[in-house]
Amino acid sequence: MVHGGEEALMRQYAIGDEIGRGRFGTVRRCISNATGEALALKTTPKAPLRDPLDLALAEQEPKLHLLASSPPCSPHLVALHAAFDDADAVHLVVDLCAGGDLFTLLSARGGRLPEREAAGLAAQLASALAACHRRGVAHRDVKPDNLLFDAATGALKLADFGSAEWFGDGRRMSGLVGTPYYVAPEVVAGREYGEKVDVWSAGVVLYVMLSGTVPFYGATVPEIFEAVLRGNLRFPPRAFAGVSPEAKDLMRRMLCKDVSRRLSAEQVLRHPWIASCGSDAVAG
Missing domain, CATH: 1.10.510.10 (Transferase(Phosphotransferase) domain 1)
Known part of the structure; x- marks a missing residue:
């Protein structure tokens, strides 16, 4: 599920505008180069994660999100499509939910x-x-x-x-x-x-x-x-x-x-x- 770092991400997805911002990272629109599907990209930089617990949670997020949302997936869970992890950040490609929160x-x-x-x-x-x-x-x-x-x-x-x-x-x-x-x-x-x-x-x-x-x-x-x-x-x-x-x-x-x-x-x-x-x- 983890496909390398930011270079691999950029090869597979076209990254668009920021659509959200959280405590530790950002969410941007992205498009799959292979399928044309509109998705969302959640990026969590590792540098601000000074607390070891926060860093551990960020690094284990892809595994737990995949475990929860892998097929057959509940229609009421945002599914994880791909994950990219490098020295600087964790990048997760997830369902685009454009209807707000x-x-x-x-x-x-x-x-x-x-x-x-x-x-x-x-x-x-x-x-x-x-x-x-x-x-x-x-x-x-x-x-x-x-x-x-x-x-x-x-x-x-x-x-x-x-x-x-x-x-x-x-x-x-x-x-x-x-x-x-x-x-x-x-x-x-x-x-x-x-x-x-x-x-x-x-x-x-x-x-x-x-x-x-x-x-x-x-x-x-x-x-x-x-x-x-x-x-x-x-x-x-x-x-x-x-x-x-x-x-x-x-x-x-x-x-x-x-x-x-x-x-x-x-x-x-x-x-x-x-x-x-x-x-x-x-x-x-």
Whole structure:
């Protein structure tokens, strides 16, 4: 899958304009010289990665992304087409999702979505996570910015495996990885953890879609982490006016501090609210 460095990349793909920028790298359009297919190129320079953990994650990203998205691939995962690695950077060629991301959609729609639409997106996210987890890959950075839309089909796709980790064979994970508002309490607490950290993050995404606000708020990162550790889940009447008891029940089961009682991604897909409102949105 890794095809050499930047010279090999330039032989195989025509590189276009920048279409996105993240914490460590850039995303540009590219065209396959062999097929003419429009794709996206994610480039992560190694020089800014001073933390050994960040560098290790960048270098293992191609392997874990390929493991999660290789055929038969979930239609709700951004697929990895090729990877190039050299002394200066890691370059990943992935699906081009030109329909924007969930963060942008929420911003354009006043911060929240109708319940049925939110259920459909939650079902697609749970389907993506279940596919990852079946292959022993935890995403560890589920948030609206990493949920992209396919412009042709409208399907939601989980992107950016830069924080992913393998948990196969019962291996436990560790390390403070993720985005403060979305990270699970066991991660903040510094304990070893499993793949259900992704379900917690997906629960926060669902809460945001239905209310336009985060469930655990703080003005600073330490305050956010304190709120996450308390895990005091509430549904303010003004923010949740009209949201069904079934939707609130699912969020309680996803945002459950007791990991043994927290739902798995597969169980989220079988929850009555998803089955009644969102199951039609899951492709494949």
